[in-house]
Amino acid sequence: MVGIVLVAHSAGLAVETAALVRGIAGADAPVAAAGGTEDGGLGTSLDLIEKALAAVDRGDGVVLVPDLGSSVLTARLLEEPGRVVVADVPFVEGAIAAAVTASAGAPLAAVLAAAEEARAFRKLNGP
Template sequence: MIGIVIVSHSNKISTGIVELCKEMVRDDIKIISAGGTRDGKLGTDATLIMEAIEEANSGDGVAILVDIGSSIMSSEIAVEMLPEDMRKNTIILNAPIVEGSLAAAIQACISNDLEDIKRAGMEAKYMDKVES
């Protein structure tokens, strides 16, 4: 199974997104929160993110969804810290964190293909929420 890591500057946000995703998908999908800093403050922590990637990884790959700014940079650093075999199957999605996380989690139940999950997460950018 493809694992999913949610990275936000706020642990409350990333934990809430994980909770929302788990309402939509099977329990066997690993969706891990990596929000905030280790001491519970706002911010990001590359080591915390790396540990979340390792926890989410079952050998098939990991998709990371981020909010803004340093969450992207910290996720990139975390990926670089991984062993090569994990690094090549870990991607950061260019997707909205809430909608992209939901789409990626649902797709992970349907397909064990990292490219399918990437596409689903990224397509969430174009989801109409209300009629124009």
């Protein structure tokens, strides 16, 4: 199963988003939070992302879902084509779409595509 790592500037944001994702995709969804710095501050940590990646890597690839700015740059340091990819998606919607698709057993490319479709999700109809 494809793993999902939520990379955020805030540990709280990453942890709570992971809880929401598991609540929707299922408790067994391979989702890990990598938020904030090692000392609990705001920012991103390559070490925390690497630990989260290792925790959810089940051999089918991992999608990193960053929130913004430096989390994107840090996540991109870990990209490995065909194994670890960074999703350019809305944080919550992309994470949910990725995890639901991963939980269905889809391959890495399909999980990434599902996450990317979240950019077009509309909450309201009309202009």
